[in-house]
Amino acid sequence: MDLTTRLADLGSPAPAGLVDRVLARTGPADDWVLADGPAGPLMVAFNDHGISYVLAGDDEAELERQVRTRLDRGVRRVAKAPAGLLPALRSGRTRGLRFDLRGRTPFEQDVLATALRIPRGEVRSYAWVAAAIGRPGAVRAVGSALGRNPVPVVIPCHRVVRTDGQVGDYVWGGPLKRTILTAEGVDVAEVELLGAAGVHYTGSDTTHIFCVPSCKDARRTTPAHTVRFRSAAAARAAGYRPCLHCQPVPSAA
Amino acid sequence: MDADLLFPRLVRAHTGDVWATALRLTGNRSDAEDLVQETFASAWSALQSWPPERVDALRPRAWLVTITLNAWRNGLRTAARRPRTGPLLDHDAAVHPIDALDETERLGELVARLPEAYRAPIVLRHVVGLSYAEIAAALDCPPGTVKAQVSRGLALLRKEELSWT
Numbered sequence: 216m217d218l219t220t221r222l223a224d225l226g227s228p229a230p231a232g233l234v235d236r237v238l239a240r241t242g243p244a245d246d247w248v249l250a251d252g253p254a255g256p257l258m259v260a261f262n263d264h265g266i267s268y269v270l271a272g273d274d275e276a277e278l279e280r281q282v283r284t285r286l287d288r289g290v291r292r293v294a295k296a297p298a299g300l301l302p303a304l305r306s307g308r309t310r311g312l313r314f315d316l317r318g319r320t321p322f323e324q325d326v327l328a329t330a331l332r333i334p335r336g337e338v339r340s341y342a343w344v345a346a347a348i349g350r351p352g353a354v355r356a357v358g359s360a361l362g363r364n365p366v367p368v369v370i371p372c373h374r375v376v377r378t379d380g381q382v383g384d385y386v387w388g389g390p391l392k393r394t395i396l397t398a399e400g401v402d403v404a405e406v407e408l409l410g411a412a413g414v415h416y417t418g419s420d421t422t423h424i425f426c427v428p429s430c431k432d433a434r435r436t437t438p439a440h441t442v443r444f445r446s447a448a449a450a451r452a453a454g455y456r457p458c459l460h461c462q463p464v465p466s467a468a
Numbered sequence: 469m470d471a472d473l474l475f476p477r478l479v480r481a482h483t484g485d486v487w488a489t490a491l492r493l494t495g496n497r498s499d500a501e502d503l504v505q506e507t508f509a510s511a512w513s514a515l516q517s518w519p520p521e522r523v524d525a526l527r528p529r530a531w532l533v534t535i536t537l538n539a540w541r542n543g544l545r546t547a548a549r550r551p552r553t554g555p556l557l558d559h560d561a562a563v564h565p566i567d568a569l570d571e572t573e574r575l576g577e578l579v580a581r582l583p584e585a586y587r588a589p590i591v592l593r594h595v596v597g598l599s600y601a602e603i604a605a606a607l608d609c610p611p612g613t614v615k616a617q618v619s620r621g622l623a624l625l626r627k628e629e630l631s632w633t
Contacts, residue, residue, distance in 0.1 A: 218626060222594035225576050229487035230497070233504065237479050241509045243472040287476045317470065 244289035245282065245315075248296045249273055250304055252368050253398040254391065257304075259369065260290055261297045265313030269366045271387055285365060286318065303369065307335030307399070314366060322350070326360040329465075333374040336400040337429040337461065340378045340415075347465035362386050368395065380410015401429060409443075416444040416463050418455045425450040430461035471515040471523055479508055482532050485596050489536045492591045495580025503543070507536045533596055534606040537588055544584065578628050586621030593618050 245267050247260040252271065258278045260268040267286060270278050275292065282290050303309045309331055316324050325348040332347075333339050344361075345354045361372040364386055373392045377383040382403060385392035396403050409415075409428050418425035419436040425444060426433035433441075444450040447457070447464045457463050483504065490503035511532055515523060579590060592603045593614070600618075604611040 218622060218629075219594050221572070221575055222579070222590065222625075223597065224572055225492055225579065225595045226485065226488035226597075227491070227572075229483045229504075230501075233487060233501065234480055234483050236501075237483060237505060237508045238476055240505060241512045242475045242479065288472065318473070 238283070238289060242289060243287075244291050245286075246293040246297075247278060247290050248293060248300070250296060250301060252304060252395075254394045257368060259296070259300060259366075261300075262288075262315055264315035264317065266297060266300065266366050266369055267315035269369050271367075271391070300369070309369065312369065314370065316365070319363075319365070320360075322348075322353075322356065323360040323363060326357050327364060327366075327370050327372070330361060330364070330372050330375055331370050333371055334431065335371070335374075336431060337427070338374050338376045338396065338401060338406055339427060341375055341383070342378050343427070343463075343465055344375055347462075358384065374399075374401075376406060376410075378410065378415065380407040382406075413445050414443045416447060416450050418442045418444060418450055418453075423455045424458050425455040425463060426458040426461045427463045430458055430463075432458055432460055469520075469523060471518070474523060475512055475515055478511065478528050478532065482529055483508075485529055486532050486536050489533050489591055489596050490540070492576060492579050492595050493537070493540045493587060495577065503536060503539055506539045507532060510535050510539065527602075529596075530598055530602040530606065533592060533598060537592065537606055541584075541588075575625075575629070578625055581628075582621055582624060586617055586624060589614050589617040590621040590625070594622075 243262075245260040245262045247258050247268075250257050250259050255271060256273045258270045258273065258275070259266060260278065260282055267288075268278070268282050270281060275290075279290050282288055297313075299309075299311050303312055314327075316327060319327070326344060329344050329347045341354045341357045341361075342351070345351050345357045348357075350356070357375070361375055362384060364370055364372040367373065367386050373385055373395045375383075382389060382392050382396065393403055406429060409417075414428065416425045417428045417433050417436070418441070419433070420440050420442050421436075424432070425442075425447070442453070442455075444453070444455075450457075450463075486504050486507050487500060490500035490507070491497060494500050494503060579587060579595070582590060588607065589603060592598045592606060593600070598606070600611045600614050603614045607614060
């Protein structure tokens, strides 16, 4: 055989695992810390752009695998959490937290930014999120986008439930969604009951304001003064106006 | 493209060529792996400091192979300054008797024993398949010189092969 052909054959493939060994040693890598979440430990990865990935538990190898698969980055454990993370996990106040959502579509980023607005202890429906981003027909796509949330708990995709009151799917599985909501003070059984009964809004007959049922203002209304509505139109027809806090009828940002 | 997103793709796409370059320049797998690691470490630190236009204009294969070549040549210079306790490169004929190797590895061994001035042009041109223009840029010499070194290197290899068959 011709010498130059045989020389070309010397470009033998790299040994197995060499790519992994290179990427383990160099290239982009996020820091991560172990933090207390509402239902057990959380591994929280972050970089200069913000929080990039969250995984329940403390299995470092699994975090490494998922961050490589989903973000194509390495991870290294550090002691110091990014500014604001620990207070946010304690208090639920996420203002000022930054997120690295590069690689997420603009639609997904809109969905996640909207989920971030849902206060601790409250829930909204997939339809509410779809309306809030100005895409009322995209309810299923909202569910998919939340299912791909790279930073669960910190961006509270678990606070988005089905219109019929079922807690619905979760990136970490339905049972954990229920556990986290309960830990945050949501009465999941009541959410399910109201949803099943088709009650999507509750109002106060003293203020004539209507809310989503889990709104903290609605929960202050005593049962004797609580009025239930199946639709926002029915609430308006009865002379009620939407709550400014929970925005039961979201206006697109 | 963002260097963070680009870099792992570069590693996956070009580790084969970087490995082949490193293996055929050094002649042994252990040094080759070190050279591959050194190449990508240099590439990563360079990419992080580049403006996006420069990253976008990159021709990654020739760039990475050039880094490998330069790292290897730097290593040779460093080794040459140190008192030599063994062979410069550890493809010691006593350790690796050339008769025991298969056809492909025997040729690889002959390449690794070529004088450095011919080894690099032969590896870049015929093992990795860079163009003469790319090799000239990598070696910082005129393309005509590269062509002459390649043809001289091929002639040496043919002569060596005859003496082993």
